[in-house]
Amino acid sequence: MTTKIAGKTLEEWKQECPLLGQIMATEEVFWANSQLESCNNRTINTQLGITDIEAAEQRLLRFAPYLAKVFPEIQEKNGIIESKLVPIPQMQQKLTEMYKQDIEGTLYLKCDSHLPISGSVKARGGIYEILKVAEEIATKHNMLSLSDDYSVLSEEKFRNLFSNYSIVVGSTGNLGLSIGIMSARLGFKVIVHMSSDAKQWKKDLLRQKGAVVIEHNTDYGKAVAAGRQQSQEDPKSHFVDDENSSTLFLGYAVAAKRLQKQLLDMKIPVDQEHPLFVYIPCGVGGAPGGITFGLRTVFGDNVHCFYAEPTHSPAMLLGLMTRKHDEVSAQQFGIDNITDADGLAVGRPSGFVGKTLEKDISGVFTIQDERLYPILRNLADTEGIFVEPSAVAGFIGPVQLFASAGGKEYLKRNCLEQKMKNTSHILWATGGGMVPKDIMDNFYQKGANS
Numbered sequence: 109m110t111t112k113i114a115g116k117t118l119e120e121w122k123q124e125c126p127l128l129g130q131i132m133a134t135e136e137v138f139w140a141n142s143q144l145e146s147c148n149n150r151t152i153n154t155q156l157g158i159t160d161i162e163a164a165e166q167r168l169l170r171f172a173p174y175l176a177k178v179f180p181e182i183q184e185k186n187g188i189i190e191s192k193l194v195p196i197p198q199m200q201q202k203l204t205e206m207y208k209q210d211i212e213g214t215l216y217l218k219c220d221s222h223l224p225i226s227g228s229v230k231a232r233g234g235i236y237e238i239l240k241v242a243e244e245i246a247t248k249h250n251m252l253s254l255s256d257d258y259s260v261l262s263e264e265k266f267r268n269l270f271s272n273y274s275i276v277v278g279s280t281g282n283l284g285l286s287i288g289i290m291s292a293r294l295g296f297k298v299i300v301h302m303s304s305d306a307k308q309w310k311k312d313l314l315r316q317k318g319a320v321v322i323e324h325n326t327d328y329g330k331a332v333a334a335g336r337q338q339s340q341e342d343p344k345s346h347f348v349d350d351e352n353s354s355t356l357f358l359g360y361a362v363a364a365k366r367l368q369k370q371l372l373d374m375k376i377p378v379d380q381e382h383p384l385f386v387y388i389p390c391g392v393g394g395a396p397g398g399i400t401f402g403l404r405t406v407f408g409d410n411v412h413c414f415y416a417e418p419t420h421s422p423a424m425l426l427g428l429m430t431r432k433h434d435e436v437s438a439q440q441f442g443i444d445n446i447t448d449a450d451g452l453a454v455g456r457p458s459g460f461v462g463k464t465l466e467k468d469i470s471g472v473f474t475i476q477d478e479r480l481y482p483i484l485r486n487l488a489d490t491e492g493i494f495v496e497p498s499a500v501a502g503f504i505g506p507v508q509l510f511a512s513a514g515g516k517e518y519l520k521r522n523c524l525e526q527k528m529k530n531t532s533h534i535l536w537a538t539g540g541g542m543v544p545k546d547i548m549d550n551f552y553q554k555g556a557n558s
């Protein structure tokens with residue numbers, strides 16, 4: 109008997125998905141989603157909408173005075189956790205040389221790599237979810253009302269209150285950092301279940317901030333399962349569910365509203381004649397999913413969202429391509445899910461994200477680990493910006509958009525070929541701001557040797 113994967117044999121899947129052979133051979137691919145649909149003639153595939161994004165934005169505003177008080181680094185920004193959008197013309201030139209491929213339009217970097225407090229995109233969703241939990245507990249105990257100045261939350265009585273509760277999360281590293289730092293600061297007990305690929309410095313830093321770190325010899329999915337089970341046994345415990353949380357998702361989605369304002373301020377148009385292309389590294393899908401949801405809500409069909417995954421961890425690619433989402437994993441297709449790219453070592457995608465956005469994600473492309481280091485080094489040399497390897501996974505996207513059969517077909521199908529010179533491409537840099545200097549030096553060196 110041949111074993112089946114989500115109801116079909118491997119041969120049947122290969123028939124249905126022509127790219128599967130290359131994906132299984134861990135070759136780089138660029139896959140355009142044929143299920144993509146216009147936002148105009150339908151409601152997005154979810155109950156969530158613009159009012160939920162605005163409510164999340166409002167909640168972050170309520171917390172701003174508290175955040176400004178306890179994190180001096182964002183005092184100047186009045187407690188708003190946001191990153192810069194910067195043009196990277198020299199890197200654009202460099203990419204053109206590296207891959208001998210013209211890139212029409214203008215490249216920008218969204219520097220979530222340098223978001224305050226936890227130095228990665230997780231400072232959006234992760235911190236937001238913890239703030240929401242804290243608000244719920246404090247209001248339930250009649251110690252806080254929504255119209256209060258939230259800087260009172262730094263008082264001892266709130267720390268005492270929160271110390272009765274625990275926050276539990278499973279993570280490959282960066283989510284753990286954002287949850288751990290924020291929870292510990294508020295006074296929660298916090299337990300982070302870490303997968304085997306989590307870096308030592310991230311575990312050390314978390315313990316130093318006051319989190320309990322539990323190390324697992326298994327991958328991300330198993331670490332999350334362990335956290336979920338531990339949390340279920342304790343009613344005063346909140347589990348941050350990276351695979352299913354709509355709260356995390358909305359925290360990420362706020363990025364779109366902020367980006368809309370940044371683009372306006374920078375006089376960068378986004379409309380039918382000026383499309384916006386966004387390339388985001390994808391792990392389980394929460395961060396890119398939330399951002400995509402926000403962007404499609406704000407910009408509609410004028411935004412095109414592509415995800416980047418390592419060739420060895422094409423979780424979201426397999427989930428979307430087979431339309432089986434979390435019923436399939438990289439391992440089932442014989443792919444080992446071993447990658448240097450922190451945060452991207454995920455074998456099974458979020459079913460919630462895939463099902464919600466299967467008609468909104470433009471496509472997924474993969475990149476080999478070896479390519480990450482030279483890109484990282486070149487970004488540092490040309491623009492002076494240092495990010496972690498996973499954060500540059502998206503850089504191959506605009507190259508492949510013009511070079512690959514899948515990319516060309518996408519542009520043609522959507523009548524975009526004539527508009528590409530007016531296009532803004534945003535490479536979403538997802539992490540790196542907290543990487544210790546010696547480790548960053550090491551990444552930079554690796555970029556010269558490979």
Ligand SMILES: *Cc1c(COP(=O)(O)O)cnc(C)c1O
Nearest residue numbers: 282391392393394395451538539
């Ligand atoms: C978490 C993370 C991602 C991807 O986010 P998911 O929600 O797991 O898809 C990308 N890059 C970095 C650096 C991350 O930490």
